[in-house]
Amino acid sequence: MSEKVLMKGNEAFAEAAIRGGCRFYFGYPITPQSEIPEYMSRELPKRGGTFLQAESELGAINAAYGAGAAGGNVFISSSSPGIALMQEGVSFLCSAEVPVVMLNVSRGGPGIGGIQPGQADYYQVTRGGGNGDYRVPVFAPSSIQEGVDLIYEAPVLADEWRNPIMLLADGMLGQMMEPVVLPEQRPFAESADIRAKKPWALKGYGDSDKNKAVVKSLRMQPDDLEAHVEKLFAKYREAEKALVRWESEGLEDADVVFVAFGTVARLTKEAIEILASQGVKAGLIRPISLWPFPYQAFDEISPKTKVVISTELSMGQMIEDVKVGVNGRYPVELIHRTGGIVPTSLEVAEKAREILAKI
Amino acid sequence: MKPVFEYTKGMCRVDTNYCPGCTHGIALRLIMEVLDEMGRLGDTIAVAPIGCAVLAHQFMNVDGCEAAHGRAPAVASGIRRVHPDKTVLTYQGDGDLASIGMCEIMHAAARGEKFSTFFINNGIYGMTGGQMAPTTLIGQRSTTSQDGRTREQAGMPLKMCEILSGLDGTVYAERVALNSPAHVRAAKKAVRRAFELQDQRIGFTFVEFLSTCPTNWGLTPADAMKWVDEKVIPYYPLGVYKQPEEAK
């Protein structure tokens, strides 16, 4: 195992992408993730990769589409409004089945919003802002180490599923520092690897004219398009089983069960300790994959649980999935702050007790 | 017996879906003939974005992909990073390149991206049914300029060869036409020149084809060809707008 290093989240995520084999990065500056393009511009060229500062997030996602379609392992990052601009490209990536790893270091919205941490991109990343029927697997790390591990794995998953993979962090995770263990460098794919492993990729068919590759999403015939979308959804149904991930604790005898992801899950854990010291038993479901959402985790909740609380940095977006998971078995409440404000663990514990008192 | 003419291997053996009298087919054919003659068909990647260009991958016998409206230069920039040894081209219409994709083409050219862009300027949005393009001439009717384009309402048509040749990253920009045998022969030379300069990897190369759209111009194919001579070329003069110093 490698040595622990102290790194800022954004830089650790960038390093994890390189070590995961992402040789190509296209980006555009936006707070709170600008350390990522900065790090990539410094590191990628000297390690045999390519950095390009695109003219816009549109340029970045489309260069990523080109590089991914050409068989390269691509990483791109942005923050909420920039991810919004990229949504057209995400829809294209999904339809054309082009693998790309995306990271959203999210901030408060709507509009330009603010630059402090937010989770109001939940709909954007899980439902998608692009047009049409498609799905994107989304993973939400709650520590820098978990983010590093997920980003390291993401290019493998993206290639395996031939789909973009989204990581959702927030400004707090991007800006904070924690000791982290970095994985070993996975070798960059060379032309021969692309030729051997990605028959669908654009690479020039060489001397044989049998294997002309076409990467496309236009299907003018309705039956052709319907068949294509059905094929995509057969894949997504498999992904729902294979990629769902969560962590849970204390569900067996909890009075209250919190559902929280990312950094909010961390402060919720501390809120659970505070509640325990006050004699309230609280449990936690922490979705790691936001799509597929871990609905099955809710079947483990004890019948004596009084309430399930979705804790979010938004006006309540994940709560809709929480309600689906709860399926009418328990009351569902929301504890939230928005606008870039992160509640303290004490605030969450106090609000939970207020909710419990009313039930 | 010796064949005197062969269908180019560069074009797939399918019917194109272009309207009668449209010169898309000529432009595509010229590009693919040149690639075939240069022995590049197996080593070329083409990008065609939304517009009448989008189906080009069905006709061009090379690896190819579609791109979102206007984004082909960004897509090609990504492809170029992965495959530095291939021939890369974009094939874009005027609404795509000069309107929605202006940002991408300008920055690709400014970066001196080492691919070639072939630009179909027919002064109209063809695929969506004849709306005004950034290249529609003053006085020209379209479904969104029904009494003819005016300077007051829509500004002046954009001259992309002139604009792009002003950027340091552009090494070659030429405007050609496709409405006569002589123009077609000159156009083929321009296509070849663009690929030869792309081979040198010295910067961005650009060929603008003055093209026709008889369907949306409301003209017969023959009248459309005449209209290019009478109206289009006077506003968009043919010629080489930029080339490397040693070639002058």
Next chain:
Amino acid sequence: MSTHKLFFAGSGGQGILLMGQMITYAAMLEDKSATFLPSYGPEMRGGTANCTVVVSDKPVSCPLIYEADAVVAMNLPSLLKFESRVKPGDAMLLNTSILDQRPTRTDINVCEVAVNEIAMELGNIRTANMVMLGAVVRTTGVVSQESIEKVMHKIFTGKKAELIGLNTKAFEYWKK
């Protein structure tokens, strides 16, 4: 099992973030769990800066704190804004070189450090934050002085290595 929650505040250029990072780094060298959370905002020279450091023997769940074992205030706005954040009975460390006011609370320990004067006495005013860092480490025992010295050797490398002596001297002022 112990958890330390520290909060550093001042203005940009006072070495606020460096103090927090060095303690986090030292905690890592001691195989403890640690988080460093800086405030961030539009890039502005001379703007306010603050950071939160949590060090624990068990994995740190929350990098965000609502009360601190030690609050360092390097300027007046930091004193006024963050006095309330000190846990009753715990410490507030003040940069008295520029602070005339004192906390209004009586349930906290106040540690007055004339960082500029001490740094100048030691030879370089730019080591003022190291003087404060030494006071924090000595007051809280969050990490050992030896670990901080190891950190100095790790972060001041190359041309910056010449700063080690000066900074170590400033940091060790409190050994006396």
